Structure formats: structure tokens, C-alpha cells
Amino acid sequence: MEPSPANGGNSTTRNGGGQPSQEPVLVPHEPRNPHPHAWGDGFSRSAAVIDLLADDQQQRVGQAQTSAEHLLEVIDEILDFSRLEAGETIYQSQPFDLAYSCQQVLDLLRPLAQQKGLHLQLEWAPDLASARQGDQQKLRQVLINLLANAIKFSAQGSIRLKVQPLTAERLRLEVVDTGPSIDEEEQERLFEAFSQLDESDTRLQGGTGLGLAISQQFVQGMGGQMGVESQLGQGATFWLELPLPVTDVRLPLDADITEAEEGVDLQGTTGVGGGRRSG
Numbered sequence: 001m002e003p004s005p006a007n008g009g010n011s012t013t014r015n016g017g018g019q020p021s022q023e024p025v026l027v028p029h030e031p032r033n034p035h036p037h038a039w040g041d042g043f044s045r046s047a048a049v050i051d052l053l054a055d056d057q058q059q060r061v062g063q064a065q066t067s068a069e070h071l072l073e074v075i076d077e078i079l080d081f082s083r084l085e086a087g088e089t090i091y092q093s094q095p096f097d098l099a100y101s102c103q104q105v106l107d108l109l110r111p112l113a114q115q116k117g118l119h120l121q122l123e124w125a126p127d128l129a130s131a132r133q134g135d136q137q138k139l140r141q142v143l144i145n146l147l148a149n150a151i152k153f154s155a156q157g158s159i160r161l162k163v164q165p166l167t168a169e170r171l172r173l174e175v176v177d178t179g180p181s182i183d184e185e186e187q188e189r190l191f192e193a194f195s196q197l198d199e200s201d202t203r204l205q206g207g208t209g210l211g212l213a214i215s216q217q218f219v220q221g222m223g224g225q226m227g228v229e230s231q232l233g234q235g236a237t238f239w240l241e242l243p244l245p246v247t248d249v250r251l252p253l254d255a256d257i258t259e260a261e262e263g264v265d266l267q268g269t270t271g272v273g274g275g276r277r278s279g
Helices: 047-051 053-084 097-117 136-152 184-191 211-221
Strands: 011-014 091-098 119-124 131-134 160-163 170-174 225-232 236-243
Touching: 091 136, 097 119, 097 136, 097 160, 136 160, 136 170, 136 211, 136 236, 160 211, 184 211, 184 225, 211 225
Parallel strands: 119 160
Antiparallel strands: 011 091, 091 131, 160 170, 170 236, 225 236
């Protein structure tokens, strides 16, 4: 359901949903307030204390923390999917700064990309207004999922987040990676819940098979569409097109995005200019 594009106000919509297509998944604990027996108090130790451990002990602590974080992600995805299936997902339409939000997502994932020698790049269409009305939290979640997937399956090169206008009120966002290409017959399966492609060359390997399904349903719930394009040897482009109306609401001043910041392309036909706010 498309959120009501209030003129500078906030609105809340709930996706109507039908009967769940599968049995709902029940998870007894809120993931952001995790079960104490699952985590214990080991990860509350300070970095200074962990540094006192022997190398092999530090490695085991790191592995345990990675496993715990992965489990938390799995629980989050299952809960999100359960709410979507039950028609209980709530969409919030509020004014927000889209360029700043995109840059925050890139900054969040940049350390992960740097571990693999990957370059994250934001390409912003010239003179595109950044003050928009929509569900910032859901959009951020979709972008984080797509960019994390791109980082996971790209061995080298760069990953680009492109933002372009389709109309004054509708935008297209693309995540372009240099990972393995996806066969045409397998592209639709990427968005099926619990789907796994060939394990020898999969973009879902090691996950729940829910991330892309959830992302697509979020985009559809915001009144948009989502898909993928891929050609042999040229990586993949995950795209979403959705209504994000321009808002005249005065937003808090955010840090300017300048050419000096890593990953922002201000050259040629892309970039974030000085007039990135509307109104």
C-alpha cells in the first residue's frame, strides 16, 4: 500500500495483507532485547580487557560475537517476514533527507567494504532535491540489505549506490556491484522467501533466504517496485523505484556531503551539489 504523501506532515499506514501464505513463524524474544541465555554477558567486556587475552582466546571471542550477531540478524529477518505475512507491517511517512540517509548507510558499511578492498560510491543526480517524504527506516533497511549483499559477493572493484529521478515525485535507486552475474531464469527466484540458488554461485548462501524477499515486500508496501538486472560477467544491479515526494518541511541541518568524503562522486553527470535541499 502506498503511503499517503502528506504535505510536510507524518502519516502511518498498515499493509492490509491477506491470509499468510505460510504458517507464521513464532519467535519468543524481542531481537533487540535478546534472550540473556543466548548472549550472556561476555560481549559487554571492554576492548581493553579483550586485548589482555591470548591471541587464540581473542579469536574465539571474535568468532562467538560474529555468530551472535548473525543469529540476531536471522531473528530480525524472521520477525520482519512474520509481520509481513500477517499484514502487520506499519509504514511511517515522514520528511527526511534522502542524500544524508544514503551517505549514512554507506558510512555504516564502509568498514566491511574496506576489509575486502572495495570502494563504496554514492552517485546523486544533479539538482535532485534531497528533502523527501517517505518511510526512511524501511528504505534504510532495504539499502543496507542490498549493499551488504553486494559487498558479500564482490571480490574487487567498487559498489555504487545511484539515485536518479523518474519523475518529480518518483525516484529510482540502484545498487550496482561487481559480484558474480545471475542467470536470467534465477533472477526471479532471488525474491522468493527461503529461496536458495545453486550453492556454488549464490547470493543467498549462508543466510535465511529472506533478506531480498523482505526488501521487495517493503518496497511494494511503500508503493514501489523492485527487481534485478544482470549480464554475464558484469555483476548485478538491484533497483527499486518508489514514490518519494519532495517536501517543503525544513529539515535539521546535516553535515554537508563534499567531494572530500570517500565514495561521493561529484564529477560529470553525478554528484551531490550545494543545492541538495528543497525549500
